Amino acid sequence: MPPDADMFNAASYLVSRHVAEGRGDRTAVVGSPSLTYADLDRQTATVAGGLRSLGLRRDDRVVLVMSDGVPMLTGILGAFRAGLVAVPVSTMFNGAELAKIVADSGARAVLVTGEFVDAVTQATAASPEVEHVVLAGDGGLDLPEHVLLHTWEELLSTGERSGLGDVARTTDDSWALWLYTSGTTGLPKAAMHRHANIRHVCETYGAQVLGIRPDDVTFSVAKLFFAYGIGNSVFFPFSVGAATVLEPRRPTPDVVRERLEEARPTLFFGVPTFYAAMAASDVPAEAFTSVRLCASAGEPLPAPLQRRFTGRYSVDILDGIGSTEALHIFLSNRPDDIRPGTTGVAVPGYDVEVRDGSGRPVPDGEPGGLFVRGESIALGYWHRTDATRQVFQGEWLSTGDTYVRDRDGYYACLGRNSDMLKAGGIWVSPAEVESRLLEHPSVLEAAVVGVPDEDGLDKPVAVVVVSEEPGDPAGAEADLVEWCREGLAHFKAPRKVVFVTDLPKTATGKLQRFKVRDLVGSRPDPDPQAELEVAP
Numbered sequence: 283m284p285p286d287a288d289m290f291n292a293a294s295y296l297v298s299r300h301v302a303e304g305r306g307d308r309t310a311v312v313g314s315p316s317l318t319y320a321d322l323d324r325q326t327a328t329v330a331g332g333l334r335s336l337g338l339r340r341d342d343r344v345v346l347v348m349s350d351g352v353p354m355l356t357g358i359l360g361a362f363r364a365g366l367v368a369v370p371v372s373t374m375f376n377g378a379e380l381a382k383i384v385a386d387s388g389a390r391a392v393l394v395t396g397e398f399v400d401a402v403t404q405a406t407a408a409s410p411e412v413e414h415v416v417l418a419g420d421g422g423l424d425l426p427e428h429v430l431l432h433t434w435e436e437l438l439s440t441g442e443r444s445g446l447g448d449v450a451r452t453t454d455d456s457w458a459l460w461l462y463t464s465g466t467t468g469l470p471k472a473a474m475h476r477h478a479n480i481r482h483v484c485e486t487y488g489a490q491v492l493g494i495r496p497d498d499v500t501f502s503v504a505k506l507f508f509a510y511g512i513g514n515s516v517f518f519p520f521s522v523g524a525a526t527v528l529e530p531r532r533p534t535p536d537v538v539r540e541r542l543e544e545a546r547p548t549l550f551f552g553v554p555t556f557y558a559a560m561a562a563s564d565v566p567a568e569a570f571t572s573v574r575l576c577a578s579a580g581e582p583l584p585a586p587l588q589r590r591f592t593g594r595y596s597v598d599i600l601d602g603i604g605s606t607e608a609l610h611i612f613l614s615n616r617p618d619d620i621r622p623g624t625t626g627v628a629v630p631g632y633d634v635e636v637r638d639g640s641g642r643p644v645p646d647g648e649p650g651g652l653f654v655r656g657e658s659i660a661l662g663y664w665h666r667t668d669a670t671r672q673v674f675q676g677e678w679l680s681t682g683d684t685y686v687r688d689r690d691g692y693y694a695c696l697g698r699n700s701d702m703l704k705a706g707g708i709w710v711s712p713a714e715v716e717s718r719l720l721e722h723p724s725v726l727e728a729a730v731v732g733v734p735d736e737d738g739l740d741k742p743v744a745v746v747v748v749s750e751e752p753g754d755p756a757g758a759e760a761d762l763v764e765w766c767r768e769g770l771a772h773f774k775a776p777r778k779v780v781f782v783t784d785l786p787k788t789a790t791g792k793l794q795r796f797k798v799r800d801l802v803g804s805r806p807d808p809d810p811q812a813e814l815e816v817a818p
Contacts, residue, residue, distance in 0.1 A: 291452045292459075292480040293330075293363035296520035297323050298449065309525045312499060312545045315352065319523065322359075325352070325438075327448075329360025332441025336391060336414045336432075338366055340450065341457055343389040346370040347380065347398045347405075349530035350506050353418040353434055355516065357393045358506065362458050362477070365450025369460045369472070370507035373397070377404025382469055383462055384409040386665065395530075396421035454478035460664060461509050461606045471669055473607045473660035482658040483513055483610040484521035486631035491600065491614050492549065492577070494518050499572075501527040501547035503538065503556045504791075510579050513610040514551040535563035546572035550597075553580040553791035554587060555727070557599065561590045562726050562749070570595040579604050579611055581792050582695040582713055585622035586720040601625055603695065607679055609658040613693055623717060624692040632656035634693065635678075636685050649696050649711075652685040653678045684711070701795060703732030703742060710742055710774050712795075718769045722762060724748045727785050729798045730776060743802050744776035747785060755781060778802075 297319060300306065306320030317325070333344065344361045346368065348354040354370070361368035369387050371380065377400060384392060384405045392412055394402045396419030403423050406412045415425060418434035425431055441447060452458070458477040462470040488494050500519045504511030506528075519526045527545045531537050533556065541547075550573045552560075557578060570576075576591075576599040583601040592598055602614030603625045613634055615626035628634040635643050636650040644650040655677045662670040673680050684696040696702060696711035703710050712730040719728035727747040734741075744762065752758035759779040766775035786797035 288453050289451050290454050290477050290481070291362060291365075291449050292477045293326055293359045294449045295477075295481055296362075296516065297326055297359060300520075300523045305523050308496070308523050310520065311352065311355070312525050312527050313529075317352065322356070325356045326359040326363055328438050328441040329356045330364035330441065330450075331444040331447035332437035333360055333364050333366060333391065334446040335440045335444045336437075338364070338390060338414075340365045341367060342391070343367045343369050343387045343460065345384050345387060345389040345392045346394075346507070347373060347402055348393060348395040348418065349373065349397060350515070350528045351395070351418075351530050352528070353393070353395065354506055355528065358459075358512070358516070363447070363449055365452050365456065367457045367460055369462075370512070371462055372507050373505070375401060377401040380405040381408035384412060386469065387460065387472060390414065391416065393418065394421075394423075395419050399423050452477050457661075459512075461507075461609075463606045471666045472664040474662060474664055475609055475658075475660050479609050479658040479660070480517055481521075482631065482656070484517050486656070486658070487602075487604075487611045487614065487629050488513070488518035488521055490630045491602075491611070491616060492518060492575070493617065494522050494524060494549065496523045498522075498524040498549050499527060499545060499547040500524065500549045500551065501529070501538075501541060501545060502551040503533040504551060504553060504580070509606045509609055510551070510553075510604060510611075513604075514549075514577070517610070518549075535560050535565050539565045539569050542569045542572070548572060548574050550576045552576065552578055554578060554583045555580075555787060555791040555793075557583065557591045558587055558727055561587065561594060567595050570597050573597050575600065575617060577602065577611075577614075582625065583622075584713075584717040584720045586717060588622045602629075603652075603681075603683070605679070605681055607660045607673065607681075608654060608656065609660070612654050612656055612658075621692050624688075624694045627691055627693065628654075629656075636687055636693075646687050646689045646691075649684050649686045649702075652681045652683040652693075654681060655679070698795075701731075712742070715742060715744065715766060715770065715774055715776065718766050719744060719746060719762065721769070722765050724750065724758075725762070729785050729793055729795065731795055731799045731802060733778075733799065733802050741777040742774065743778045743780065745780045745782055745785065745798050745802060747782060752781060 300319045301323045310319045310322045311317040346357050358368045380401045388411050391414040393416045399421035414430050416432045416437050459475040460472040462472050502511050502514035506512050515526045578599050578601045600615045602611040604611035612629050612632040613625045633655040635653045638644050638650050659679050687693050697713050715730040716728040719725050729745045733743045762779050786794040
């Protein structure tokens with residue numbers, strides 16, 4: 283065993299440390315039920331003992347298919363404490379998708395809340411290494427003969443009696459958390475994170491950008507199974523002895539309004555899609571009176587949307603970029619330095635470069651691939667050697683995003699590397715066109731993709747959600763194209779506008795451009811005589 287000086291365990295850092303230093307009576311979880319740090323420490327130890335009582339050993343994986351709540355929270359922290367690997371996965375996966383992930387992880391145990399028993403039933407049937415399923419709540423599971431079913435209450439009872447809840451002698455480099463990428467194509471990949479990575483994001487973004495304080499209360503739209511969500515709701519508040527709000531329901535504007543009014547959070551975390559929904563909702567400005575700061579990640583926050591939200595609710599949004607592989611945000615605006623339309627500057631503790639196709643840094647003003655270096659970067663992908671070599675390049679992570687840095691040192695996202703398109707032989711950033719469309723008073727959401735014309739040349743096509751169904755679609759289309767031409771170089775304006783009621787998104791709220799392309803490709807071309815000609 284390593285000497286005590288080398289020990290580091292994320293559960294001890296986030297929870298037990300506060301109890302040992304006399305802060306056990308502080309509120310850790312706001313809601314039903316509310317928990318103090320002493321309560322949370324006891325429950326985490328009980329879950330750790332229960333998991334060990336199942337025969338799980340160091341570095342065994344524990345998959346969690348659970349809604350946000352105390353069982354999910356203590357399941358993650360209990361795994362950390364026991365020296366196991368917590369693998370929270372998206373509750374949006376169907377049974378077949380979940381089966382691939384559970385089998386890929388090699389998990390011996392699955393924790394599930396009642397809403398997701400059907401998917402877990404199907405997943406365990408195709409995952410021969412699973413030996414235990416623990417059910418929190420109601421529901422029936424039809425499990426293979428070799429899989430033992432336990433209730434959450436049984437796990438806690440066993441753990442309390444076991445005497446096995448002590449903190450594992452893990453180190454900085456021990457596995458703690460595997461997070462599966464959203465995987466728009468192919469099987470999602472597990473980014474493997476160390477215990478030390480959790481401390482690093484707390485000491486960098488949490489402390490030096492958010493400026494999180496012990497009297498803060500955090501509320502995140504992103505769920506605990508996302509890298510963004512687990513940082514917002516667990517890592518940052520617990521790193522300083524603050525409190526978190528857990529919400530198991532789908533985060534509609536009405537649900538969020540309810541929790542804002544009940545819990546009075548001071549820090550609110552969302553994604554651009556949700557900020558758009560709030561700005562278009564009837565939630566009154568008074569709902570955000572307790573919030574001192576909002577944050578956004580997942581995809582770039584368009585400047586018009588940022589101004590619309592802040593103008594209505596009188597609270598600033600810090601736009602930033604992070605990734606599953608980096609665990610949280612590494613490039614961000616600051617509370618005293620917000621530049622709408624940019625993702626700010628590097629978070630202290632990270633180095634950022636924009637590089638060309640040969641790997642050389644590009645001058646300011648030129649687009650290139652975004653690379654980041656920092657202590658929270660994952661160890662690599664589980665069982666994905668080729669992908670690991672492409673993405674994890676020495677100390678650097680290739681994010682797959684196209685960025686540009688201006689002469690003042692601020693970074694702006696131009697889209698994913700594969701999103702850039704050429705019109706008339708000139709590169710066009712979809713994000714730039716989308717931002718212009720969102721400045722139009724009737725446009726709520728916008729996505730711009732490249733679609734081949736009859737000559738096989740990509741042309742920008744806009745897919746938009748508007749506040750009211752246009753009575754004259756052709757006229758509305760012409761209006762939006764002209765709007766873009768007035769604010770952008772003509773060759774960047776969309777050649778066609780498609781009106782939809784919703785845009786396809788991932789479970790994290792990110793736009794699924796490949797589905798937008800499929801959507802546009804499945805629609806008949808407009809009458810050529812009616813199509814507006816835009817010179818490149």
